[in-house]
Amino acid sequence: MSNTKDFIIEQIKSRISEYKADTAVKNTGKVISISDGIVKISGLSAVAMSEMVEFKNKVKTVYGVILNLEEDNVGAIVLGDYIDIKEGDEVTASGKILAVPVGDSMIGRVINPIGEEIDGKGKIETDKYYPIEKIAPGVIKRQSVNEPVQTGIKAIDAMIPIGRGQRELIIGDRQIGKTAIAIDAIINQKGQNMKCIYVAIGQKKSKVASIVSKLEKYGAMDYTTIILASASDPASLLYIAPYSGTALAEYFLDKGEDVLIVYDDLSKHAVAYREISLLLRRPPGREAYPGDVFYLHSRLLERACRLNKDCGGGSITALPIIETQSGDVSAYIPTNVISITDGQIYLEPDMFYKGNRPAVNAGLSVSRVGSSAQIKAMKKVAGKMRLEAAQYRELAAFAQFGSDLDQETKVKLERGKRLNEILKQDQYSPISVAGQVLVFYALINGFIDDVAVENVVMFEKGLLKYAEMAGKKVLEEIVESEFNEDLENKMKALISDYKTTL
Amino acid sequence: MPNNFMKVLPKEYAIGLIESIKGKNDNEIKKITDNFVDLLIKNNDLSKSENISRIFSSLWNKENKIVESEIITAKKIDGDSLASLKNFLTNKTGAKKITINERIDKNIIGGTIIKYNDKVLDKSLKTKIKKLSDSIKS
Numbered sequence: 001m002s003n004t005k006d007f008i009i010e011q012i013k014s015r016i017s018e019y020k021a022d023t024a025v026k027n028t029g030k031v032i033s034i035s036d037g038i039v040k041i042s043g044l045s046a047v048a049m050s051e052m053v054e055f056k057n058k059v060k061t062v063y064g065v066i067l068n069l070e071e072d073n074v075g076a077i078v079l080g081d082y083i084d085i086k087e088g089d090e091v092t093a094s095g096k097i098l099a100v101p102v103g104d105s106m107i108g109r110v111i112n113p114i115g116e117e118i119d120g121k122g123k124i125e126t127d128k129y130y131p132i133e134k135i136a137p138g139v140i141k142r143q144s145v146n147e148p149v150q151t152g153i154k155a156i157d158a159m160i161p162i163g164r165g166q167r168e169l170i171i172g173d174r175q176i177g178k179t180a181i182a183i184d185a186i187i188n189q190k191g192q193n194m195k196c197i198y199v200a201i202g203q204k205k206s207k208v209a210s211i212v213s214k215l216e217k218y219g220a221m222d223y224t225t226i227i228l229a230s231a232s233d234p235a236s237l238l239y240i241a242p243y244s245g246t247a248l249a250e251y252f253l254d255k256g257e258d259v260l261i262v263y264d265d266l267s268k269h270a271v272a273y274r275e276i277s278l279l280l281r282r283p284p285g286r287e288a289y290p291g292d293v294f295y296l297h298s299r300l301l302e303r304a305c306r307l308n309k310d311c312g313g314g315s316i317t318a319l320p321i322i323e324t325q326s327g328d329v330s331a332y333i334p335t336n337v338i339s340i341t342d343g344q345i346y347l348e349p350d351m352f353y354k355g356n357r358p359a360v361n362a363g364l365s366v367s368r369v370g371s372s373a374q375i376k377a378m379k380k381v382a383g384k385m386r387l388e389a390a391q392y393r394e395l396a397a398f399a400q401f402g403s404d405l406d407q408e409t410k411v412k413l414e415r416g417k418r419l420n421e422i423l424k425q426d427q428y429s430p431i432s433v434a435g436q437v438l439v440f441y442a443l444i445n446g447f448i449d450d451v452a453v454e455n456v457v458m459f460e461k462g463l464l465k466y467a468e469m470a471g472k473k474v475l476e477e478i479v480e481s482e483f484n485e486d487l488e489n490k491m492k493a494l495i496s497d498y499k500t501t502l
Numbered sequence: 503m504p505n506n507f508m509k510v511l512p513k514e515y516a517i518g519l520i521e522s523i524k525g526k527n528d529n530e531i532k533k534i535t536d537n538f539v540d541l542l543i544k545n546n547d548l549s550k551s552e553n554i555s556r557i558f559s560s561l562w563n564k565e566n567k568i569v570e571s572e573i574i575t576a577k578k579i580d581g582d583s584l585a586s587l588k589n590f591l592t593n594k595t596g597a598k599k600i601t602i603n604e605r606i607d608k609n610i611i612g613g614t615i616i617k618y619n620d621k622v623l624d625k626s627l628k629t630k631i632k633k634l635s636d637s638i639k640s
Contacts, residue, residue, distance in 0.1 A: 015638050023630075026622045043620035072513070092622070 027093040031055070032073060034085050037234045038279040039064060039076045041091050047074060050133060052094040055085050063114070064091075065098050065236070068280050075280050077236035079114055099129040100244045102251035107195065110212060110226045113241040118228060119212075130247040132240055136302040143308035148373040149260060149317050152188030152430020153181060155360040155423045158382040158440060159389070160345055163373030164258050165306025165315035169337055171322045171329065172347030176359055178321050180427050181345065182262040183211060185319065187218045188430035189260060195252045196224040197261040199245035201238050202268030205230045218428065238272035246303050249316045253305075256312035261304075265321040266297060270333045287332045297333075298340050343367035356424060362389050375433060377483040381440040385419070388444060392416025411449070418448050421456035434475035435464045441488075442495045459502075466498040510545060512553040519554075520561050569597040571618035574605045574626075579614075591618055 029043025039055075047053065047066055053076055055062045062085065068075030078085065101115040103126035110119035117124050145163030162168045170178045186196045200208050208228050215221045225248060229241035242263045249259040263269070270293055277290035285291050297320075304318035320341065322334050327349065329338070338344055343366045352359035374382065395412055399405060405413070422443055425431070431439075439460050442448055451459045467475055471494040477487055519538055523531050542548050563570060571591055573579065579587075584602065591600050595618060612627035 012638060016634065019634055019637050023623065023625050026624065028617075028620055028622045045620050 027095075029053075029074070029091045029093075031085060031087055031089045031091060033087060034078075034082060036275075036279050037078050037082050037236055038276070039078060039082070039085065039091075041074050041076060042072065044074050044091065044093055047093045048097070050098050052096050052098050054092050054094055056090055056092065057084050057086070060084075063094075065240070067276070077239070077276055078234070079236050079240070080234070082234070097131050098133070098240070099131045100247050101126040102128050102130045102248050106225045106248060107223060108221045108225070110208075110228055112233070113227060113229050113237045113244040115244070128251065130251055132243040132247050133299075134247070134250060134303065136299070137305045137307060137311070141305075141307050141311045143306050145306050145369045145373050147258075147306075147315075148370070148375065148433075149185070149194070150188055150192060150430075150433055151181070151185040152432070153184055153358060153360075154425055154431060154436050154439070155358055155362070156181070156345060157433065157436055158378065159362050159386055160343065160360070160365045160367040161370035161374045161378070161382070162317065162319075162367060163306075163370045164317050165304065166343070166367070166369055166373075167301045167304045167318040167320065167341040168367060168370070169320050169322060169341040169344040170347070171324060171334060171338070171344050172359070173324055173327055173349050176347050176349055176352040177357060177427075178323070178347060179207075179211070179264055181347075181358055181360075182264060182319055182321060183214065184427065184430055186215065186224055186260065186262070187220045187428060189223065190219060193258060194223065195249075195257055195259045196220070197227065197245050197249055197259065198224060199227045199229075199242050199261065199263050201229050201241050201263065201265060202231050202272065203228070203264060205232070214428065235272040235275040238269060239276055242266070242269055242300055246300065246316070250303070253307065253314040253316055254312065256314045258314060259316045261316060261318050263300075263318065263320045265323050266337060267323045267333050270296065289332060293333070294336050294340075297337055301337075301340050342369050356420060357427075358425060360423075362386070363393060375437075375479060377437045377478045377487070378433060378440075380483045381437055381444060384444045385440050388412075388415060388419055392419060415443070415446075415449060417453050418451070418456050419443060421453060422448075422460060424457065431464065432475070434478040435467065437478050438467055438471075438475070438491060438494070439463060441491050445492070447495050447499065462502070463495065463498050466501065467494060470494070470497065510547065512550045513557050515542075515547070515550065515554045516557040516561055519558060520565060567596070567598040568601065569595045569599070569618050570601050570603070571616065572603045572605060574607050574610060574615040574617075576606070576608055576610050576612050576627075578606060579604060587614075587616070591616070595619070 027044055027046045029041040032040040032042050044053070049066060049069060051066050053064045053066060055064060055078070062078060062080050062082065064076040064078045066074055066076050100113070101124070103124070105124050105126060109117055109121065109124060111124065112118050115124070145165045147164040149162045149164055151157055151162060156162065170181055172178050182198070186198065189196055198211070208226065208230065212221070212226060215224055227241055227245045229237045245261055245263070249261045252259045270289060273293065273296055274289050278284060278288065282290045301318055301320060304316045306315040307313055320337060322337050324334055325331065329335070346361045346364040347359045348361040349359070351361060371379065391412055392415070395409060396416060399409065399413060422439060442463065448456060448459060474490045474494050477490065481487060522534050526534065542551060562568070569591065573587060588600050588602065591597070610626035610628045613625045613630070615626050616623040
């Protein structure tokens with residue numbers, strides 16, 4: 001007993017001796033006015049742009065960020081609750097640029113944009129802070145994309161491949177599976193040496209709760225962090241959320257790791273920034289967005305990168321999501337983000353309601369850099385498949401009018417129908433690359449032509465299961481070795497063997 | 503000259519007043535201030551007078567390098583300490599003249615809090631104890 005008492009006293013003594021009173025001169029100011037989370041402050045003559053300021057009152061300390069520097073006052077946004085701040089309150093400059101805590105202990109947690117836990121699992125211990133705004137890595141540090149991100153979604157991995165370090169936009173109307181694609185991609189990163197960050201901007205808390213439980217169910221929370229700025233949070237938190245997520249991503253990047261970050265969604269982010277800008281009385285432009293709304297997203301997405309070996313070799317892959325209003329991709333924010341990113345996955349309502357899920361429109365979706373990151377076998381089969389898909393689209397539109405078709409066209413149409421079936425995929429059921437290659441190979445070589453269209457899904461499932469049991473070697477070879485005749489023969493044999501079991 | 507369709511801001515009034523009384527003697531200044539009040543009445547801007555005088559005094563202080571400061575202590579401060587504090591502030595700000603408002607606040611227990619311009623130097627015992635207790639808690 002005395003032991004522990006002494007220990008405690010010793011601890012306190014050492015703490016006291018460690019303690020150094022720092023009494024530097026502090027820059028202070030007074031709140032002139034506060035409204036809608038925007039504070040005007042007088043004084044603070046030596047404050048810097050995007051510096052943190054403290055609002056002191058009896059209840060607790062609230063932080064703010066300087067966004068406007070004017071001749072005789074400064075404008076700031078309040079990060080958090082601004083109800084307790086009153087006119088005349090004292091404001092002190094902290095001398096620090098806005099930074100968030102980062103660390104490995106954030107993995108598997110749900111946090112808010114300023115790094116505080118909100119999942120009730122206890123305080124997060126971190127000792128590092130990263131600035132929220134950082135200039136993106138320069139040309140010297142970068143390298144072109146050469147490793148794939150396997151999303152586990154057939155339509156994407158084959159036709160719109162994504163590489164590590166790429167920025168691929170997911171765009172479409174509400175409720176047609178944009179988030180589902182991102183979540184599936186996160187789930188499929190298990191064992192792929194990838195950290196994932198899901199930034200929810202202006203989402204419903206109920207939706208995020210269901211996402212968390214789904215990720216937990218599939219064991220994806222072991223490598224995923226969720227940053228939540230919900231619909232009920234003030235616009236200031238929504239505004240900093242993606243930057244704070246990227247700060248965490250950069251922490252992993254600096255350790256040489258690969259990171260996948262999803263911003264869900266950037267249209268709500270732009271709306272939050274519009275709100276702040278208008279309240280700060282910045283002049284509105286098109287659709288009432290401020291003039292620097294392009295820079296808002298370009299500086300964020302530019303931080304996605306693939307670093308070369310000398311700089312650690314890590315990568316940040318960004319999957320921003322944009323919600324369109326009734327398919328209007330030519331609105332201000334969608335066109336901006338389309339032009340910033342390295343390609344887009346366009347989801348189409350018509351396809352979704354016809355039952356083609358994921359509703360990826362292969363014609364309008366592109367990936368500008370990802371194809372160089374595909375594995376060799378996938379590159380071979382996907383090229384042919386893309387051709388088949390394009391021919392089918394053309395013929396299908398044409399064949400609607402006439403019934404008299406020549407044999408060749410009929411074959412193409414039948415093949416196309418089966419291709420459509422193959423591209424259908426349930427949510428939360430990612431498929432490995434090797435499996436995907438096998439299925440596509442079966443399709444383009446006519447192995448599925450004699451299967452009825454309704455049975456294609458069943459056939460595919462059976463084939464994958466059979467390959468898992470009898471063809472493990474072949475699957476491994478697809479990923480690892482060259483795509484040559486030998487391998488092709490093995491794949492053919494495997495598929496024929498499976499067909500004999502039907 | 504103020505025009506008819508733009509309102510004159512309190513700051514503009516204060517700057518105008520400062521500029522016009524520069525290098526004038528007492529009699530002239532009296533005349534200028536009378537004219538100034540007339541102008542305010544004519545422009546229907548008397549309600550701004552409080553704001554104008556506040557800005558005017560801060561401009562005046564800046565112009566003549568006067569620094570206003572506030573010193574908060576727990577007990578009444580003696581002459582020597584006051585003089586050395588004045589010296590300290592003069593060195594720190596480079597001002598020609600320092601005005602000191604003393605205030606006694608028992609709550610800070612000991613030490614001083616010095617406020618000048620928009621800076622605060624908090625050397626009070628209360629803050630130190632609070633910081634120490636925070637550092638032990640964490």
